[in-house]
Amino acid sequence: MMKEELIIAGFGGQGVLSMGKILAYSGVIQDLEVSWMPSYGPEMRGGTANVMVMISDKPISSPVVHEFDTAIILNQQSMDKFESMVKPGGALIYDENGIVKAPTRSDIDIYTIDAVAETVKMGNSKMFNTLILGGYLKVRPSIAIESVFMALKRSLPERAWKLLPDNEKAIKRGMEIIVKR
Amino acid sequence: MAKIKGVIIVDKERCKGCDVCVSSCPFGVLELSTMVNSKGYNYSQMVNEDCIGCANCAVMCPDSCITVYRQKQE
Amino acid sequence: MEEIKLMKGNEAVAIAAVRSGCDGYFGYPITPQSEILETLMAEKPWETTGMIVLQAESEVASINMVYGGASCGKRVMTSSSSPGISLMSEGLSYIAGAELPCVIVNVQRGGPGLGTIQPSQGDYFQAVKAAGHGDFDLIVLAPSSVQEMYDFVYDAFDLAFKYRNPVLILSDGAIGQMMEKVVIRPQTARKTNDEIIEECGSWAVTGKRGRTRNISTSVELDSVEQEKFNEKLQAKYKTIRETEVRFEEINCEDADFVIVAYGLCARISSKVMEMGREEGIKIGLLRPITLLPFPTERLNELSKRVKGFLVVEMNAGQMVQDVRLSVTTDVPVEHYGRMGGIIPAPSETFEALKRFINKLK
């Protein structure tokens, strides 16, 4: 049985929602059941943003849960809120940049990924969420990387396909730089 | 001398006796009857032969109860 | 050809409108349902199916545009969220009074007043008890998935025309904003004017060619005649209650406790049911799909052998009253709800259920 209950949480502009969408889309490509449930607020830009993504080989009952297999956490506010919601034995992925209170749980696997620094090296801040996505795929290999590549292609308009090689590179780089703490 | 003569026919039952036709007639042809129709209105009627068929009364009539005929008299 | 797409509930409504052969959509932006109008405007169906899409100046205008379009026998719809639906009340009553078919979608948010823009089920009473003034019933469908957001647009139009009655799809901000897989059906052709005259010629306003004139109205100054009309409407509602009740039942056969929930809460409750079954508690789920007509009979039947009902809603306790009215036994009926745009988590709902069960012991 395959089931992944995931939350991606950060602030608006980090690509939280689109990362979730690419994962959900990848699930569709693998003929799995998926749901993508965003938090939504009045802000057009900025503010907190999070999305719950469920991927399963069985019909998904609740698209909303408060216990997650994996949490990808991209700011302190989200860390404060969601660290406790990771299931024992689950995974927490975060970028240390901007996190002042590191997670303290010992019953979960904690990973860090130095994605902000990597985007500086790459000279492309837009690759932030793609790097994180790569890191996630490395430690939670529930979705095949090929499906993600296909989902990226399908979810991007044709005029943006020239960005695909950079995105694929970023995913692979993300897989390299994620570290278990 | 040729002369235009007109005549009107009032649908008495439809008439509400509003008097608008009477006041619109340039020749004082119309008056409200002292009799009433079945709804209790004093209906409009011709009281002389001075009608020239100008149809002012019919054009004005809110209840469209006036028919107008006109004929050149030799 | 069928297609499978990942889309939001709101997008599904828009795509279903186009694909089902809808003639016109009239709407006004309001969160969390604006994607319906946005998707339709992006789709440009006037270039493909000939469907009209118009952004009105208000929800009041929208519903009256729907009144006009429905008077013509066209398949027309609008959508809004809670405050906007309140503005449509008068129009809905006119539509019911003139016996016009149309579809309204309410993607509910938290109230009262401007409230929040997060999901809620606070408009249940409005939908099933008091959508507007005067004695009338809507038909109310409650989707609990994005697929149902899509499918119910078709069902709603079918029911609307079958009964010449407005049909409300009562959704919420979560179902509207979430994405799931949707099976999209092939394009259904819009009805031609001749087909509309064939189907609706006895009442639709299409220009009186070849017949005596039709008048679309809800006014009747003679009370005796008005009461006759009211009786005719009530007879129609009775038929609807007898024939159109829809619900989904999961694991109710052996259930000791049945959760009653619709929409998003039914999804949450189905997770609660899984959690309970894992712990050996026999939980079933009854999900009303039509909120009006309500599955009264089935609930009453179940009440004769279950130990209790828990009604889960995103409101202060609205549908729970209809459950209580349905049940003629003294089986306990409890409510668990969150308000203000808060979605009850499966875990907290399970805790509430366990508290309820313990109280009964």
Next chain:
Amino acid sequence: MAGLKVEIKKENLVYKRTELLTDNTMHYCPGCSHGTINKLVAEVVAELGIEESTIGITPVGCSAFAYNYIDIDWIQAAHGRACAVASAVKRLHPEKMVFTYQGDGDLAAIGTGESIHACNRGENITIIYVNNATYGMTGGQMSPTTLMGMKTTTSPQGRDSSLHGYPFKIADMVAHLDGVSYVTRQSVHTAAATRKAKKALKKAFEKSLANKGVSFIEFVATCSSGWKMSPVASNKWLEDNMLQAYPVGDLKDI
């Protein structure tokens, strides 16, 4: 009438009730302008030969029941919403003649929004606006177009601008909108005015049929019951007072 020599025959017929009016007796009060304007609408539709492709929208108010009098398809709209209803009908039936028939309480008060926005969108409809400066059906209350100093049941001391603002000149307003091609103000208080008004109404309909955007025709009208005057005195009062505030003539014609 002895000695009258006019023969009652078709060749001599000058004016008769148009057949597009139904046999129903109008519910309007004696002398009401609505009767005359209803008749003009029926005559224009009949003369244009469009009775089978015309859809009228009635308002709430005295003219709600206009559908009983003109033998075409009708929709009776909620108070103020006729222009919204008409917008949808015309867009769904672009080949049809669609018009609204509304009073000042309907169009210029509760329905200002719908009316202005239909005008601004340039809907290809004719808006017939009957302004008698009062709410007739509910018993003569003040409307937005009530004249300064005019007494009504809700302005018993006369309209006072500090309390009620000023007579609303909505025709002048809509004339500024790009979606509107024809705005005219007419009256039916004399035979000559009525004949002129009919010509204007026909022009409005022709423009709608040619999809020229909104045609807006205001009829400055009487409400003898509301004004508490005889119909004849009302017509005189209209000429002396209403036409000062609402002068007749074309406001826009492009």
